[in-house]
Amino acid sequence: MGPVVPDEDATARAVIDEHGILRQWDEGARLLLGHAPADVEGRPAAGLLAPGTVLTPPAPGEDRWSGTLGLLHRDGRTLSVPLLAHRGRPDRDGRRDWLVLSPPAGGARRPEDDFLTSAALIQSPCPTAVFDERLRLRAVNELMTEVIGLPEERVRGLRMSEIGGKPESVELEQQLYDVFTSGVRRDVETYLRTGGEQHAHAWLARVAPLTDAAGRVRGVCVTAHDFTDQYRARERLQLVNEASVRIGSTLDVTRTAQELADVCVPAFADFVSVDLLEPADSSGDPAPGPITAPVTLRRVAHQSVHPGSPEAVVKPGHVDVYPASSPQADSLLAGRTIVVPDETATLEEWLSWDRLRGERVAEYGIHASMSVPIQARGATLGVAVLSRSRRPDPFTPDDVLLAEEVTARAGVCIDNARRFSRERETALALQRSLLPRSLPRTAAVQAASRYLPAARAGVGGDWFDVIPLSGMRVAMVVGDVVGHGIQASATMGRLRTAVRTLADIDLAPEELLTHLDDLVVRLSAEAGSDGTTGEVGATCLYAVYDPVSRRCTVARAGHPPPVLLPPGGPPRHIAVPAGPPLGLGGMPFESAELDLPEGSVLTLYTDGLVESRERDLDASHRLLCQVLERYSGSLDETCHEILQTLLPPGGVSDDVALLLARTYELPSSQVVVWDVPADPSRVAPLRKRAVEQLDAWGLSEAGFTTELVVSELVTNAIRYGEHPIRLRLIHDDTTLICEVSDSSHTAPHLRRAKTFDEGGRGLLLVAQLTQRWGSRHTAEGKTIWAEISLLGE
Incomplete structure (x- = not known):
């Protein structure tokens, strides 16, 4: 019902149920069509339609319909009636009726x-x-x-x-x-x-x-x-949010100060300078006691809406002395924010102590300035000066509160950076030496990674790696050494090196973890030989993916299971036997195999990502899956969003290693497999078929080397191996791989042939002509492989 107002005209109203039966018919409807309620109620509404009238039903899910229909008057006339229908809420029986309305005659346009x-x-x-x-x-x-x-x-x-x-x-x-x-x-x-x-x-x-x-x-x-109030509230909220995300991303004083300036320009000010007090000694802490003028400050950072910050008089890294009555000294001596112009001073008066600064103010039209002390834990660290030139409005009390809030956050971050700068530099240097600087590009996966050391405990023992294997395969590993500090980092470096060495001989994931477990046991024994507890513990997850078969084999040693995001499907944890942590010794490891459609995303991580005091482990796993569900195609952006969603803004209490890998499938058109007869005379035709296949692939320039490699590997397999024997050629944009597999478990080795020896030079020739070669054991025997570069010298 609408408001009760005088109204001479009556709106025609009718109620029609879901089956098309008229349930109500009011006075306005009677005046419109002449039918009394008793004549139409309980009857199909379609009976009122004029012959030939076509009714277009509302779209599924629509709760409103409008249109013009031909309706029959009681006297037989056909009236063209504009109608509006609303679908009501369900009643107790779940029925939803339609309320049909027609405007009164007075709805036509009037002169008034x-x-x-x-x-x-x-x-x-x-x-x-x-x-x-x-x-x-x-x-x-x-x-x-x-x-x-x-x-x-x-x-x-x-x-x-x-x-x-x-x-x-x-x-x-x-x-x-x-x-x-x-x-x-x-x-x-x-x-x-x-x-x-x-x-x-x-x-x-x-x-x-x-x-x-x-x-x-x-x-x-x-x-x-x-909408000024809403605009400013939105602006303040955005600035505070930006500050919480961007300020303090590292434990570096200069970077943190620059982040403060970057956040405020141009969202809040047109020019910002950040100056810090000179430390009293090598500890990096400011001098104790009250601040007195003149004040010596070092310019750490500034930012401007103008490229190159031409308003700045002092360059970053330079020291300047500020006398009393200068903006910087005034706010530091008073211990509070000072805004100019105000009722006590104009901007020109405030800058009268420095002619050059006054000229810059006039040149760039600076009309308002605010000086905010940077403080943390009861100590004054420096001052931030914010100025406006393009923005026409002066600073308001709300602006002062906002500036103080943002600056206070920056002050805490700067204080943290000063306290831990030396430790941080050491940690970062150690991290750079132990972790991969970049991930290799392979035909099997595209990968992105993140590593965050613990905020307080320093660098720890988390690591990750992507290791190219033979046959276009790739190994992905994530591990976590128990503890923090130099000892944990050194252990992590040794384990990472061991994994690379074991991966190079193509051990299966469960075998690799067994060897790694033996190493951790030995490291514990060595560490305890000096009388300390010496216990070394670690967890690890090792996965091998083959882009030809799209098979992935995963094994883990007490490590969190990986999360799989299949293309077009929801993310899920991969069921992999947990296995014991490394260092217990003598316990078996098991692996799991699964097929991965092309475009699947594997998420490998350490427990620092999901373990939190604010929520339980299941909630963290749900959050991780929710972020992966929003995957938009960029691994780097997804890594960033995962860290932003799961980790607290103030830093993590444990190291975090994160590795995302999107799988590729090597097309069958880039792979050929031939059975090799047990007849040395068939080597020559096989060489010819290999060259013809290279021609079909457009790789003719690799034909000579391929002939020699195929000839040597196939001949050796026929002479010394066991049948069945197969030759496989694989290629991508940069590499051609020749593989010969047989049923023998005896691996070949290089030897130096003497001057008059008839043989013994084949594998040496293969090693000289290819970029690398090797062998790997399989369930059926062994595979000898060689990689030929398709890139010009």
Whole structure:
């Protein structure tokens, strides 16, 4: 029901149930069609449709319908009736009826409606202006004249750019032109100071085309909405959020100070400088006691809306002395934020101590400045000076609170950086030497990684690696050594080296973990020989992926299981036998195999990613899966989003290693396999088939080397191996691989042939002609392989 107001006209109303039966028929409906309620209620509503009327049903899920239908009057006439239908909420029985309405006869346009239309423009609660086809002002209401600051007679006939006289006005006029020419309405946000205002306002200008009866655009209407409060609240929220994310990303003083300046420009100020007090000694801490003038400060960072920060008088890294009455010294001596201009001083008076600074202020139009002390844990570390030139409004009390909040966060981060700078540099240097600087590009996977040391405990023993294997396969490993500090880092380096060595001989994942377990047991024994406890523990996950078969074999030693994101499917944990942690000794490891569709994303990580005091392990795993569900194709962005979602902003209590790998499939067109007969005379035809296959692949330049390699490997397999024997050729854009497999478990080795020996030079020749070669054991025997580079020297 609507509000109770006097109304001589009656709206026609009817209720129709889901089966098309009329349930209610009011007086307005009777006046419209002449049927009494008793005549139509309980009967199909379709009986009121005129012959030939086609009813288009509402779309599935739609709760509103409108249209014009031919309806039968009681006297037999057909009336064309505009209808509007709303679907109601379910009643107790779950039934949802339709309420059908028809406007009263008085709904037609009346002469007095022209007055209402005109009054709506004049008395509109929003500033409104109308522009003609030449984009000249034709009419404004009273509120718009207040916004402009001029009476209508002085601006009527002018363009928007002529009325405002500012770059923002020119941009807004371009928006009016775009709407006029396209006929499509648009919303435009602008931040400017209008006629006679002391402070700039944020305006949402809603620009709409004005069309005549023929549909031609005859002008443009602009309705302005002042959303300054919402704009500033949004701006403050964005700035605080940016500060929480961007400031303190490293334990580096200079970087943290620069992050403070970068966050504030241009979102909050047009120029920001950050100066820190000179430390009293090598510890990096400022001198104790009260601050006295003059104050010696070192410029650590600055940022400007102008490239190169031309407003700056002092360069980063340089020291300057600030006397009393300077912005920096005033706020440091007072221990609070000072804003100029205010009721006590102008900007010119505040900068009178330095002629060059005064000239820069005048040159770049700086009209407001704010000096904020940088403090943390009761100590004053320095000062940040924020200035405005392009932004027309001065700093407000809310701005002061916001600046102090952002600066306080930066102060804590700078203090942390100073306290741990030496330890941090050592940790980072050790980290760079122990972890891979970049991940290799392979035909099997594309990978991205992140490593974060613990915020307090320093560098630890988490590591990750991607190791290319023979046959285009790739190994992925993530491990975690128990503890932190140099000892854990050294152990991590030894384990990573051991994994690479064991991977090079192509051990199966469960065998590799067994050997690694033996190594950790020996390391524990060695560490305990000096009388200390000497216990060494670690966890590890090792996976091998083959892009030809799309098979992935995974084994783990007490490590969190990987998460798989298949293409088009939800993420899930891979069921891999847990296995014991490394260092217990004598216990078996098991592996799991699974097929991976191309484009699958494997997520390998250490427990520091999911273990948190704020939530349980299951909640962390759910969060991880939720982030992976939003995967957009970028592994780097997904790594960043995972860390942002799962890790606290203040740093992690344990190391975090994260490795994402998206799998590729090597097309069958790039792989050929031939059975090799047990007949040495068939080697020559096989060489010919290999060369023909290279020609078909467009790799003819590798034909000579391939002939020699195929000949040597196949001949050796026939002479010394066991049948069945197979030759396989694989290639990608950079490498051609020749593999010969047989049923013998005896591996070949290089030997030095004597001068008159008839043989013994084959494998030496293979080693000289290829970029690398080797052998690997398989369940059926062994495979000898050689890689030929397809890249020019």
